Amino acid sequence: MKQLTVLFAGGGTAGHLLPAMATEEQLRSMLRGSEFEQLRAIYLATKSGAELPLLKHAHATFEIVPKTDVPRKLNGNLITFLPRLIVAVSKTRKVIKRSDVDVVVGYGGYVALPAYCAAKLTGTPLVIHEANALPGLGNRLGKVFATQAFSNFPIPGWNEANAIGLPIRQSISAIAKLSSSERHDQRAAARAHFGLDVDRKTILIFGGSLGAAKVNEVTAQALNELISRGFQILHAVGAGNSLPPSNKSYHPLPYIEEMDQAYLAADLVVARSGAGTCAEIDASALPAVLVPLAIGNGEQLLNARALAKRGGVQIIENALLSREALLSAIEELEREGYVRASERQSAAEVLAHNIYLLGSERKRGMKRTA
Numbered sequence: 001m002k003q004l005t006v007l008f009a010g011g012g013t014a015g016h017l018l019p020a021m022a023t024e025e026q027l028r029s030m031l032r033g034s035e036f037e038q039l040r041a042i043y044l045a046t047k048s049g050a051e052l053p054l055l056k057h058a059h060a061t062f063e064i065v066p067k068t069d070v071p072r073k074l075n076g077n078l079i080t081f082l083p084r085l086i087v088a089v090s091k092t093r094k095v096i097k098r099s100d101v102d103v104v105v106g107y108g109g110y111v112a113l114p115a116y117c118a119a120k121l122t123g124t125p126l127v128i129h130e131a132n133a134l135p136g137l138g139n140r141l142g143k144v145f146a147t148q149a150f151s152n153f154p155i156p157g158w159n160e161a162n163a164i165g166l167p168i169r170q171s172i173s174a175i176a177k178l179s180s181s182e183r184h185d186q187r188a189a190a191r192a193h194f195g196l197d198v199d200r201k202t203i204l205i206f207g208g209s210l211g212a213a214k215v216n217e218v219t220a221q222a223l224n225e226l227i228s229r230g231f232q233i234l235h236a237v238g239a240g241n242s243l244p245p246s247n248k249s250y251h252p253l254p255y256i257e258e259m260d261q262a263y264l265a266a267d268l269v270v271a272r273s274g275a276g277t278c279a280e281i282d283a284s285a286l287p288a289v290l291v292p293l294a295i296g297n298g299e300q301l302l303n304a305r306a307l308a309k310r311g312g313v314q315i316i317e318n319a320l321l322s323r324e325a326l327l328s329a330i331e332e333l334e335r336e337g338y339v340r341a342s343e344r345q346s347a348a349e350v351l352a353h354n355i356y357l358l359g360s361e362r363k364r365g366m367k368r369t370a
Contacts (some may be wrong), residue, residue, distance in 0.1 A: 002037040004359045005099055007092075007124075009058075009106040009115035010051070011046045015276055017043070017051040017111030019348075020056065021132060023105065027355060028347035029170070034066040035360065042090065042099055044111040047078065065091045067110045086115035089121070096122050102359040104125060105351070108139045116142035125358040129351060131166050131275035133302035148354055152275055152347070166279030167348035171260035175284045183264070190264035194251060197230055203330070204266035204286075206236035206256065212272055214321055215291055216241065219270070222321040223250060226330070234265060239370045268333060270326070273304035279347070284315040287312040287333040291321050312336065 006027070024041045031039050033128065035231035043062040045051050096104070104114040104119040107127045116138070118320065119126040130139045130151040137160075143149045143158070161213045168347040188198040195203060203226065206216045216237050219221040226233060226248045236256045237243060244252045248281045256262045263269075263284035269279050271288040281288045290313055292300035304315045314329035 002036050002363070003038045003040055003043070004031065004103075004356070004363075005040040005101050006355060006359070007042050007044065007096060007099070007101045007104045007115065008226060009092075009104065009109070011043065011045040011049050011109055011111040013279045014043070014050045014054060015110055015131065015274055016112075018106045018276055019129065019167040020105065020167075021054075021060075021338045022169050022348045023351045023355070025170055026167070026346070027352040030349075030356060031354045033306055034356070035363075036356075040099070040102070042095065043196075044095075044115055045360055046110050049110060052288075063091070064093050065111055068113055068235065069108055070113060071111050083188050085114060085117070087118045088174070090116035093121055095126055102362050103355050105129070105355060106142055108129065108136045108137070108142075111154045112142060113138045116145050120145040123278075125362060127355060128360065129167070130158075131279075132299040134297050136297075142225045142345065147358060150347070150354075152254065164350045165282065165347035166275055167351055168276070168279050168283055169260065172263060172280050173283050173346045173348065175263060176258050176292065187267050190261040193258070193261050194222065194249060194265055196234060196265060197248070200232045200249075201230055201267050202265050203233050203261050203268050203270060204235075205233060205270040206262075207238060207272050208277075212238065212291070212293070213241075214318060215270065216273070218321050218323055218326050222326050224322075225327055234262060236262075268330065270330075273307070275298045275299070275303055278307045282307060282310065287336070289316060289326065289333065290331045292314050292319055294320045303321075303359055 008020040010016040016164045018137045028039050042054055042063050043060055045055055045062045047064055066084045068088045096118055101124055104115050104124050106115050106125045116126060125147045127148045128139055128147055129148045133153045137330060149158060150162045150164050151158050152166040154160045166316045179353055206220055219235060232249045234288040235252045237252050239255050243254060246252055266286055269281055269286050269288040271290060273292045288306040292304045307313050308315060316325050316329055
């Protein structure tokens, strides 16, 4: 049986793992009827990472390696970093050789750098994808080793033609391919699914799996005014947060599992601006109010600005978020009457196609080094 074996390195956070899982999903679809009869997907993970429960839930094959977050400053972490990296690279190299991995695919995060080093040492083709507008240090280093490097947004010094968007679930990327009549029909069904009025304008509000306290607070302050303007609100308040009282115009939920249905139900989105959220909003062609969280290198603000260049986006920095700012941003989007056209080929399709080509080349005679 001719098998394609791919090692996915996207562990440490769910934000790094989900694009990897979306790529695997697309690759499995692509391989049907191809020269490969089977895809074997292996994931690198850390013991304490947010990715582990997701991988177990998906019954995915995974290997545990030490967490190797690259220190941003000269401190005590730098002393332990090199020993941890050496151990992680050694373990990853053994996985590649034992499993006869054809292609390594990395998305940044705490397991990416060991995978990149091991790919280089074993002569295994390496594909990397950067989700944020500002690349992490791991991916900046990995790009040196990469056979191919792709990004979500255009990045200075990277090939602009390879700015392909972010791999997302097929159920969400398919939204962009719907005709107006198909979208109208599916919107009504999606609203009915959540118990919403099928004919009423709908705002979708969420702040990630754990919610966003500031967004929740300002939503509560603006709620009556939004309802008086004719909106109904579907609001994911976040797991662990207290659930506000619902009514016929306000539908709070702890968490929304079926995000494809939520996007179909919505006319407008209010959310944070993580890379995954921006990619899903873009694919859903929805206008959005984005409230970047000031974390890391400020990547959420850069993500929001990059999406805003495609139109239909209002940005409110977290410190400036208020009832008045939110109502004003929504009013501005309504006045624009803008629906963003999503014209790009699915990022998952692009990555899957290139992984397939690299795997085919290796099967036809590429030799692995020691």
